[in-house]
Amino acid sequence: MRARVLIRSLVGMAVVAAGVTLTITSGSAQPGPPPAGAPKAAAQVDAGPQPPPAAVAAQVRNAAPGRELGKGPSLRVDEVATAGAKAPAVRLTISGTFPLRDLDPTVLVDNTPVGRGITAADAGSLRVAVGDPSVLKTGAVVAYRYGTGPVTVVGALTQGVR
Structure with a gap:
């Protein structure tokens, strides 16, 4: 119940976490560009070679x-x-x-x-x-x-x- 109230109160706002901007509309989150000056996201870890078919x-x-x-x-x-x-x-x-x-x-x-x-x-x-x-x-x-x-x-x- 608290999560629904929190999401409803965030509708129309942008949330910045770990260098990623999420724009919340109608209770769903969509990725957006990071704001200017935001820290860069951590580099992705190479998972190694792809498994064979x-x-x-x-x-x-x-x-x-x-x-x-x-x-x-x-x-x-x-x-x-x-x-x-x-x-x-x-x-x-x-x-x-x-x-x-x-x-x-x-x-x-x-x-x-x-x-x-x-x-x-x-x-x-x-x-x-x-x-x-x-x-x-x-x-x-x-x-x-x-x-x-x-x-x-x-x-x-x-x-x-x-």
Whole structure:
């Protein structure tokens, strides 16, 4: 009840919060330009690479192990066939325990995001389709992070993609 009274009393007024102007008309808020001298809104956080299409993600998650291209402690790089693709996908698998979360982790190779991790059905590994397999060279350090959280280093590839 209080919210309705407050909204009705604000109709026709402009409200400034965190550098964003909301013009309230008829009980609805519409975004407007920030007023002169208002603080700039915080920079948007890069959510990392876009997740693969659902069909590709399912294939990367569920495909049987393919031809091994590289490896390391708790790491495996293999080639998996994906329906409709001209060439097989290169998949990086990180072994460990990965409970499902609201946000897929971003997988990093030498501190560069390479893709969104896809948790295996048994939550025992994280898999990612790598668009540029040349980054998976011997000695490349593999890590992951959830959102803007801390980076978890998995290890280095002891045998990279040839």
